[in-house]
Amino acid sequence: RSYLLLKMSDLQSIIFPTYDANNIADLQYKADEAITSWLGTTASQIFFMQLGFLCYEVGFVNQVWAPSIILKNIEDTFVGILTYISFTHTLATSSPSIYGIISVPNQPFLVAVDPSLHEEVFVASVFATTCATIISGAVLERMKNKAYIFWCFLVLLINYSFVAHWVWHPDGWLAKLGFMDGAGAVVVHSTGAVAAWVAVRALGPRRGSVLKDGSLKEVETAARPIINAIGAFILWYGWFAFNISSPVAADLRVGDALGTTALVTCIAPTMASSSALLLMYWDFAKLSYDNLLGALLAGLISITGCCYTVNIWEAAAVGFFSAPVFFLSQYLVRHKLRIDDPLQIIPIHGFTGVYSVMMEGVFANDVMGNPGLVYGNYSHFGVQVLGALVITLFNMVVCLFLWYVVLERVLFRKTSIKVSILDTYLGVSLFELNNTMALEEVLENKSNLAKQMSFQFHNYTVERFNNEQYDFLVAIHVFRDLVHHEKDPLKIAKAMISMVQTYILPSAPMCVNVSGTQRSQLIKI
Numbered sequence: 001r002s003y004l005l006l007k008m009s010d011l012q013s014i015i016f017p018t019y020d021a022n023n024i025a026d027l028q029y030k031a032d033e034a035i036t037s038w039l040g041t042t043a044s045q046i047f048f049m050q051l052g053f054l055c056y057e058v059g060f061v062n063q064v065w066a067p068s069i070i071l072k073n074i075e076d077t078f079v080g081i082l083t084y085i086s087f088t089h090t091l092a093t094s095s096p097s098i099y100g101i102i103s104v105p106n107q108p109f110l111v112a113v114d115p116s117l118h119e120e121v122f123v124a125s126v127f128a129t130t131c132a133t134i135i136s137g138a139v140l141e142r143m144k145n146k147a148y149i150f151w152c153f154l155v156l157l158i159n160y161s162f163v164a165h166w167v168w169h170p171d172g173w174l175a176k177l178g179f180m181d182g183a184g185a186v187v188v189h190s191t192g193a194v195a196a197w198v199a200v201r202a203l204g205p206r207r208g209s210v211l212k213d214g215s216l217k218e219v220e221t222a223a224r225p226i227i228n229a230i231g232a233f234i235l236w237y238g239w240f241a242f243n244i245s246s247p248v249a250a251d252l253r254v255g256d257a258l259g260t261t262a263l264v265t266c267i268a269p270t271m272a273s274s275s276a277l278l279l280m281y282w283d284f285a286k287l288s289y290d291n292l293l294g295a296l297l298a299g300l301i302s303i304t305g306c307c308y309t310v311n312i313w314e315a316a317a318v319g320f321f322s323a324p325v326f327f328l329s330q331y332l333v334r335h336k337l338r339i340d341d342p343l344q345i346i347p348i349h350g351f352t353g354v355y356s357v358m359m360e361g362v363f364a365n366d367v368m369g370n371p372g373l374v375y376g377n378y379s380h381f382g383v384q385v386l387g388a389l390v391i392t393l394f395n396m397v398v399c400l401f402l403w404y405v406v407l408e409r410v411l412f413r414k415t416s417i418k419v420s421i422l423d424t425y426l427g428v429s430l431f432e433l434n435n436t437m438a439l440e441e442v443l444e445n446k447s448n449l450a451k452q453m454s455f456q457f458h459n460y461t462v463e464r465f466n467n468e469q470y471d472f473l474v475a476i477h478v479f480r481d482l483v484h485h486e487k488d489p490l491k492i493a494k495a496m497i498s499m500v501q502t503y504i505l506p507s508a509p510m511c512v513n514v515s516g517t518q519r520s521q522l523i524k525i
Contacts, residue, residue, distance in 0.1 A: 052234030059228030080129030100173030134192030185305030193350030268319030272299025
């Protein structure tokens with residue numbers, strides 16, 4: 001009734017409002033404020049994914065290696081952000097572009113960058129950090145922390161700068177061809193996976209993961225499954241922000257599609273998990289929660305490259321078939337190529353990332369003006385395949401050069417990149433982090449193992465000893481192996497002191513029942 005009593009002039013002013021310059025400026029300010037708030041919130045949510053990666057990795061390893069994993073995730077966080085804002089941002093986004101290959105680095109350390117663009121820099125920096133942290137899960141129990149810092153720096157400085165420029169810079173050569181990678185399926189995830197593949201290939205398998213015939217053992221289940229699962233769900237939570245705030249989202253044409261983007265980010269991993277359950281119940285793959293969580297992450301990455309350009313049912317199809325891609329690539333990597341990748345980083349991030357951008361070429365709708373194969377646009381699918389292959393090959397070649405030339409022959413010419421035999425027994429925690437609990441857990445695990453089976457000691461078998469005697473024998477056995485393989489006298493001395501204080505002195509008086517032959521052998525050692 002009040003509405004009907006309004007004067008016609010007032011009604012006209014409501015339906016057809018007029019704005020002066022001040023009104024327009026105010027509206028523009030409010031719009032900019034809303035965009036800044038949106039980007040800041042989503043970037044913070046993406047940054048929170050670092051905790052997800054940390055939990056997912058720490059949940060897999062035992063107490064010996066947990067401090068090292070935590071340290072690596074802290075390291076790649078600050079290395080990723082500092083590298084991006086110092087060098088990668090200007091190399092990837094500045095103008096002019098040099099033939100669509102790389103930018104002229106005219107804004108290092110964010111010099112002359114408009115402060116109104118700082119929130120976009122923040123978003124882009126956490127994207128780069130995600131690329132770096134992917135590597136840490138693949139090099140479990142093998143790579144020294146110092147070498148890991150340099151490796152993350154080199155990958156972000158070289159690989160990420162070039163690939164991000166090709167795909168996300170308006171003048172990038174792949175962007176001009178129409179290549180589409182919505183939230184970084186290949187720019188972020190495949191780049192990190194290729195860097196991880198080169199590192200794992202060079203470092204070799206973990207100690208104790210190879211069978212006598214040269215094949216690899218089955219992937220172990222997580223040591224702390226609850227932490228592992230919490231990490232996976234934190235990643236899923238962060239992925240909503242990851243997909244709706246990528247550099248492509250700045251294009252106004254996808255504004256109406258952001259709600260659909262969030263929905264398909266929920267649908268794809270759900271379908272991937274459902275597909276994985278079906279395959280595991282049909283004995284196509286081992287039934288385990290590790291595989292289920294891996295399929296869930298594969299579903300998230302499968303929708304990352306096409307999150308803006310697929311509809312709901314197409315996203316369901318993309319997610320459903322990502323599980324077979326994950327299981328097939330898992331079998332290829334571990335059993336055919338014999339690459340020891342315990343957290344399945346290469347199948348999840350590498351193969352599924354390439355699969356994602358190819359599915360964008362198949363199912364893309366017209367929201368970005370470049371429909372896919374199912375809409376009759378064969379050229380766009382060809383561009384997607386070309387871009388995925390070129391980026392993968394480029395990353396492989398560059399990473400091989402960076403590892404075998406820059407890292408091994410220049411930066412670490414006089415020292416080793418791989419942890420020593422001593423570190424594989426006790427975990428780098430004992431020597432790099434001064435975590436003495438590492439020794440206790442290793443010896444406890446070996447002692448428990450010895451209690452379950454005959455303990456081979458030199459040329460005879462020692463069995464049926466009590467707990468203290470086993471602790472003594474295990475400590476001596478481990479130390480003997482370390483002396484034979486470890487060349488650093490300081491590390492040997494630290495190990496000897498820790499073993500003597502923790503196990504040998506308390507246990508030695510209890511070993512009076514050892515036979516004379518065995519006692520003389522121990523004294524000789």
